[in-house]
Amino acid sequence: MQEVDWSRLKAQELRVLANENAVVILPVASIEQHGPHLPTMTDTRLGYEVAIRAARMAYDRRPTVVTPVVWSGLSEHHMPYGGTLTLSHATFRAVVRDLIDAITRHGFRDILISNSHGGNIIAMQQIIDELAPQVNATLVGTTYPMEAGQALNDLLEDQKTIQHACEAETSMMMALEPDLVDSSDLAALANNSDEGPTFLKAGKASYRWRPFTHLTGNGVAGIPEKSTPEKGEAMLEVSAAALADMIADPQTWAAPSDRRGTELAGVPFRR
Numbered sequence: 001m002q003e004v005d006w007s008r009l010k011a012q013e014l015r016v017l018a019n020e021n022a023v024v025i026l027p028v029a030s031i032e033q034h035g036p037h038l039p040t041m042t043d044t045r046l047g048y049e050v051a052i053r054a055a056r057m058a059y060d061r062r063p064t065v066v067t068p069v070v071w072s073g074l075s076e077h078h079m080p081y082g083g084t085l086t087l088s089h090a091t092f093r094a095v096v097r098d099l100i101d102a103i104t105r106h107g108f109r110d111i112l113i114s115n116s117h118g119g120n121i122i123a124m125q126q127i128i129d130e131l132a133p134q135v136n137a138t139l140v141g142t143t144y145p146m147e148a149g150q151a152l153n154d155l156l157e158d159q160k161t162i163q164h165a166c167e168a169e170t171s172m173m174m175a176l177e178p179d180l181v182d183s184s185d186l187a188a189l190a191n192n193s194d195e196g197p198t199f200l201k202a203g204k205a206s207y208r209w210r211p212f213t214h215l216t217g218n219g220v221a222g223i224p225e226k227s228t229p230e231k232g233e234a235m236l237e238v239s240a241a242a243l244a245d246m247i248a249d250p251q252t253w254a255a256p257s258d259r260r261g262t263e264l265a266g267v268p269f270r271r
Protein backbone atom coordinates (compact mmCIF):
# COMPACT_ATOMS: atom_id res chain seq x y z
CA MET A 1 0.00 0.00 0.00
CA GLN A 2 1.24 3.48 -0.82
CA GLU A 3 2.82 5.14 2.22
CA VAL A 4 1.07 8.46 2.87
CA ASP A 5 2.35 9.28 6.38
CA TRP A 6 4.92 12.10 6.11
CA SER A 7 6.80 10.94 9.22
CA ARG A 8 7.28 7.42 7.80
CA LEU A 9 8.70 8.69 4.51
CA LYS A 10 12.32 9.67 3.84
CA ALA A 11 13.35 13.18 2.87
CA GLN A 12 14.05 12.30 -0.76
CA GLU A 13 10.65 10.61 -1.04
CA LEU A 14 9.01 13.80 0.17
CA ARG A 15 11.02 15.82 -2.35
CA VAL A 16 9.61 13.59 -5.08
CA LEU A 17 6.09 14.17 -3.74
CA ALA A 18 6.65 17.93 -3.79
CA ASN A 19 7.78 17.65 -7.42
CA GLU A 20 4.60 15.71 -8.18
CA ASN A 21 2.58 18.56 -6.64
CA ALA A 22 1.13 16.30 -3.97
CA VAL A 23 -1.54 17.66 -1.65
CA VAL A 24 -0.41 17.93 1.98
CA ILE A 25 -2.94 17.22 4.72
CA LEU A 26 -2.07 18.98 7.99
CA PRO A 27 -4.38 17.49 10.64
CA VAL A 28 -5.23 19.63 13.69
CA ALA A 29 -6.96 18.12 16.71
CA SER A 30 -6.99 18.16 20.51
CA ILE A 31 -6.13 16.25 23.66
CA GLU A 32 -9.15 16.74 25.89
CA GLN A 33 -11.68 15.00 28.07
CA HIS A 34 -14.09 12.75 26.18
CA GLY A 35 -16.46 11.66 28.93
CA PRO A 36 -15.84 8.82 31.38
CA HIS A 37 -15.56 6.19 28.62
CA LEU A 38 -13.20 7.55 25.92
CA PRO A 39 -9.50 8.50 26.05
CA THR A 40 -8.29 12.07 25.72
CA MET A 41 -6.67 11.19 22.38
CA THR A 42 -10.06 10.71 20.70
CA ASP A 43 -10.00 13.73 18.35
CA THR A 44 -6.31 13.21 17.58
CA ARG A 45 -6.78 9.49 16.82
CA LEU A 46 -9.89 10.05 14.68
CA GLY A 47 -8.35 13.00 12.84
CA TYR A 48 -5.25 10.94 12.01
CA GLU A 49 -7.29 7.99 10.79
CA VAL A 50 -9.63 10.02 8.59
CA ALA A 51 -6.68 11.90 7.05
CA ILE A 52 -4.65 8.75 6.33
CA ARG A 53 -7.65 6.97 4.80
CA ALA A 54 -8.53 10.05 2.74
CA ALA A 55 -4.97 10.28 1.39
CA ARG A 56 -5.03 6.61 0.38
CA MET A 57 -8.43 6.97 -1.29
CA ALA A 58 -7.37 10.10 -3.17
CA TYR A 59 -3.89 8.95 -4.14
CA ASP A 60 -4.61 7.52 -7.60
CA ARG A 61 -6.43 10.71 -8.53
CA ARG A 62 -4.05 13.08 -6.74
CA PRO A 63 -0.92 12.14 -4.73
CA THR A 64 -1.47 13.11 -1.08
CA VAL A 65 0.67 12.99 2.06
CA VAL A 66 -0.32 13.48 5.72
CA THR A 67 1.86 15.31 8.27
CA PRO A 68 1.78 14.26 11.92
CA VAL A 69 -1.31 15.51 13.76
CA VAL A 70 -1.04 18.83 15.58
CA TRP A 71 -2.55 17.36 18.74
CA SER A 72 -2.38 20.61 20.69
CA GLY A 73 -5.56 22.54 19.95
CA LEU A 74 -7.95 24.96 21.56
CA SER A 75 -9.76 23.25 24.43
CA GLU A 76 -10.17 25.86 27.15
CA HIS A 77 -13.89 25.01 27.30
CA HIS A 78 -13.04 21.43 28.41
CA MET A 79 -10.51 22.36 31.11
CA PRO A 80 -12.90 22.06 34.12
CA TYR A 81 -13.16 18.25 33.66
CA GLY A 82 -9.42 17.60 33.93
CA GLY A 83 -7.30 15.65 31.45
CA THR A 84 -7.36 18.47 28.94
CA LEU A 85 -4.36 20.21 27.34
CA THR A 86 -4.92 23.52 25.58
CA LEU A 87 -3.00 26.21 23.78
CA SER A 88 -3.71 29.91 23.67
CA HIS A 89 -5.09 31.21 20.37
CA ALA A 90 -1.82 33.06 19.69
CA THR A 91 0.28 29.92 20.15
CA PHE A 92 -2.04 27.74 18.08
CA ARG A 93 -1.95 30.27 15.28
CA ALA A 94 1.85 30.46 15.45
CA VAL A 95 2.24 26.66 15.37
CA VAL A 96 -0.03 26.24 12.34
CA ARG A 97 1.55 29.22 10.58
CA ASP A 98 5.09 27.90 11.07
CA LEU A 99 4.15 24.41 9.86
CA ILE A 100 2.48 25.81 6.73
CA ASP A 101 5.59 27.89 6.15
CA ALA A 102 7.82 24.81 6.43
CA ILE A 103 5.56 22.80 4.09
CA THR A 104 5.52 25.50 1.41
CA ARG A 105 9.31 25.98 1.62
CA HIS A 106 9.64 22.42 0.34
CA GLY A 107 7.56 23.30 -2.70
CA PHE A 108 4.14 21.95 -1.80
CA ARG A 109 1.41 24.27 -3.07
CA ASP A 110 -1.91 22.71 -2.05
CA ILE A 111 -2.51 22.29 1.70
CA LEU A 112 -5.59 20.89 3.41
CA ILE A 113 -5.84 21.72 7.11
CA SER A 114 -7.99 18.84 8.32
CA ASN A 115 -9.58 19.58 11.66
CA SER A 116 -11.23 17.04 13.96
CA HIS A 117 -12.16 19.24 16.93
CA GLY A 118 -15.01 21.73 17.20
CA GLY A 119 -13.00 24.21 19.27
CA ASN A 120 -10.53 24.71 16.41
CA ILE A 121 -13.05 25.60 13.69
CA ILE A 122 -13.19 29.38 14.05
CA ALA A 123 -9.44 29.71 14.66
CA MET A 124 -8.67 27.57 11.62
CA GLN A 125 -10.75 29.86 9.42
CA GLN A 126 -9.07 32.94 10.89
CA ILE A 127 -5.63 31.48 10.24
CA ILE A 128 -6.57 30.74 6.62
CA ASP A 129 -8.00 34.24 6.17
CA GLU A 130 -4.75 35.72 7.44
CA LEU A 131 -2.28 33.43 5.67
CA ALA A 132 -3.94 32.81 2.30
CA PRO A 133 -2.97 36.18 0.82
CA GLN A 134 0.59 35.83 2.18
CA VAL A 135 1.68 32.31 1.27
CA ASN A 136 2.47 30.85 -2.13
CA ALA A 137 -0.05 28.06 -1.70
CA THR A 138 -3.76 27.34 -1.71
CA LEU A 139 -5.03 26.71 1.82
CA VAL A 140 -8.27 24.82 2.42
CA GLY A 141 -9.69 24.09 5.88
CA THR A 142 -12.10 21.29 6.64
CA THR A 143 -13.70 19.69 9.68
CA TYR A 144 -14.41 16.10 8.60
CA PRO A 145 -17.92 15.56 10.03
CA MET A 146 -19.05 18.77 8.35
CA GLU A 147 -17.59 17.76 4.99
CA ALA A 148 -19.08 14.26 5.31
CA GLY A 149 -22.41 15.87 6.27
CA GLN A 150 -25.52 13.80 5.74
CA ALA A 151 -23.58 10.67 4.75
CA LEU A 152 -22.26 10.52 8.29
CA ASN A 153 -25.45 11.68 9.98
CA ASP A 154 -27.41 8.94 8.17
CA LEU A 155 -25.41 6.32 10.11
CA LEU A 156 -26.59 7.64 13.49
CA GLU A 157 -29.62 6.14 15.22
CA ASP A 158 -30.14 8.27 18.32
CA GLN A 159 -28.59 11.58 17.25
CA LYS A 160 -29.19 13.91 14.34
CA THR A 161 -25.52 14.94 14.08
CA ILE A 162 -22.13 14.16 15.59
CA GLN A 163 -21.57 15.72 19.02
CA HIS A 164 -18.95 14.92 21.66
CA ALA A 165 -17.96 11.55 23.13
CA CYS A 166 -21.23 10.54 21.50
CA GLU A 167 -22.71 7.76 19.35
CA ALA A 168 -20.39 8.78 16.50
CA GLU A 169 -17.09 9.30 18.33
CA THR A 170 -17.64 6.26 20.56
CA SER A 171 -18.39 4.06 17.53
CA MET A 172 -15.30 5.22 15.66
CA MET A 173 -13.07 4.69 18.70
CA MET A 174 -14.58 1.20 19.15
CA ALA A 175 -13.46 0.47 15.59
CA LEU A 176 -9.92 1.82 16.09
CA GLU A 177 -9.00 1.48 19.77
CA PRO A 178 -11.39 -1.04 21.36
CA ASP A 179 -9.12 -1.55 24.36
CA LEU A 180 -9.40 2.13 25.25
CA VAL A 181 -13.20 2.33 25.24
CA ASP A 182 -15.07 1.59 28.46
CA SER A 183 -18.39 0.32 27.11
CA SER A 184 -19.55 -1.17 30.44
CA ASP A 185 -22.43 1.26 30.93
CA LEU A 186 -22.89 3.45 27.89
CA ALA A 187 -26.63 3.80 28.54
CA ALA A 188 -25.90 5.72 31.74
CA LEU A 189 -23.85 8.33 29.89
CA ALA A 190 -26.61 9.77 27.71
CA ASN A 191 -26.75 13.51 27.61
CA ASN A 192 -29.34 14.13 25.00
CA SER A 193 -28.86 17.42 23.36
CA ASP A 194 -29.13 18.01 19.66
CA GLU A 195 -28.63 21.69 20.35
CA GLY A 196 -24.89 21.18 19.78
CA PRO A 197 -22.98 24.45 19.62
CA THR A 198 -26.16 26.42 20.30
CA PHE A 199 -25.08 26.35 23.96
CA LEU A 200 -22.75 29.11 22.85
CA LYS A 201 -25.61 31.30 21.68
CA ALA A 202 -27.07 34.39 23.29
CA GLY A 203 -30.25 36.02 22.06
CA LYS A 204 -31.44 34.78 18.68
CA ALA A 205 -28.14 34.68 16.82
CA SER A 206 -25.44 36.14 19.03
CA TYR A 207 -22.38 34.58 20.59
CA ARG A 208 -21.40 34.15 24.22
CA TRP A 209 -18.55 31.96 25.45
CA ARG A 210 -19.49 29.13 27.81
CA PRO A 211 -17.43 26.23 29.17
CA PHE A 212 -18.60 22.77 28.11
CA THR A 213 -19.82 22.25 31.69
CA HIS A 214 -22.64 24.62 30.75
CA LEU A 215 -23.91 21.87 28.42
CA THR A 216 -23.06 18.59 30.17
CA GLY A 217 -22.08 17.38 33.61
CA ASN A 218 -20.26 14.18 32.62
CA GLY A 219 -18.48 15.58 29.57
CA VAL A 220 -20.67 13.68 27.10
CA ALA A 221 -22.90 15.46 24.59
CA GLY A 222 -25.05 12.92 22.79
CA ILE A 223 -26.29 9.37 23.29
CA PRO A 224 -23.48 6.80 23.04
CA GLU A 225 -25.63 3.77 23.97
CA LYS A 226 -26.04 2.38 20.44
CA SER A 227 -22.39 2.76 19.49
CA THR A 228 -20.88 -0.17 17.59
CA PRO A 229 -17.52 -0.75 15.91
CA GLU A 230 -19.27 -1.57 12.63
CA LYS A 231 -21.03 1.78 12.68
CA GLY A 232 -17.73 3.45 13.53
CA GLU A 233 -15.93 1.80 10.62
CA ALA A 234 -18.65 3.01 8.23
CA MET A 235 -18.37 6.55 9.63
CA LEU A 236 -14.61 6.59 9.13
CA GLU A 237 -15.06 5.45 5.55
CA VAL A 238 -17.69 8.03 4.56
CA SER A 239 -15.66 10.77 6.26
CA ALA A 240 -12.47 9.80 4.44
CA ALA A 241 -14.32 9.47 1.14
CA ALA A 242 -15.73 12.98 1.50
CA LEU A 243 -12.25 14.41 2.05
CA ALA A 244 -10.76 12.32 -0.77
CA ASP A 245 -13.36 13.58 -3.23
CA MET A 246 -12.61 17.16 -2.24
CA ILE A 247 -8.84 16.60 -2.55
CA ALA A 248 -9.23 15.02 -6.00
CA ASP A 249 -11.50 17.79 -7.31
CA PRO A 250 -9.38 20.32 -9.26
CA GLN A 251 -11.92 23.02 -8.34
CA THR A 252 -10.82 22.75 -4.71
CA TRP A 253 -7.38 24.08 -5.67
CA ALA A 254 -8.31 26.41 -8.52
CA ALA A 255 -6.88 29.93 -8.40
CA PRO A 256 -9.34 32.65 -7.40
CA SER A 257 -11.06 34.31 -10.31
CA ASP A 258 -10.67 38.04 -10.86
CA ARG A 259 -13.80 39.52 -12.33
CA ARG A 260 -12.70 43.14 -12.31
CA GLY A 261 -11.86 43.16 -16.02
CA THR A 262 -9.85 46.08 -17.29
CA GLU A 263 -12.29 48.70 -16.14
CA LEU A 264 -14.80 49.11 -13.38
CA ALA A 265 -17.31 51.95 -13.50
CA GLY A 266 -15.08 53.75 -15.95
CA VAL A 267 -12.07 53.64 -13.64
CA PRO A 268 -9.19 51.60 -15.05
CA PHE A 269 -7.51 49.18 -12.69
CA ARG A 270 -3.92 48.07 -12.85
CA ARG A 271 -3.25 44.41 -12.41
Ligand SMILES: [Zn+2]
Pocket residue numbers: 034042043116117164165169
Ligand atom coordinates in the same frame (compact mmCIF):
# COMPACT_ATOMS: atom_id res chain seq x y z
ZN1 LIG B 1 -14.11 14.72 20.05
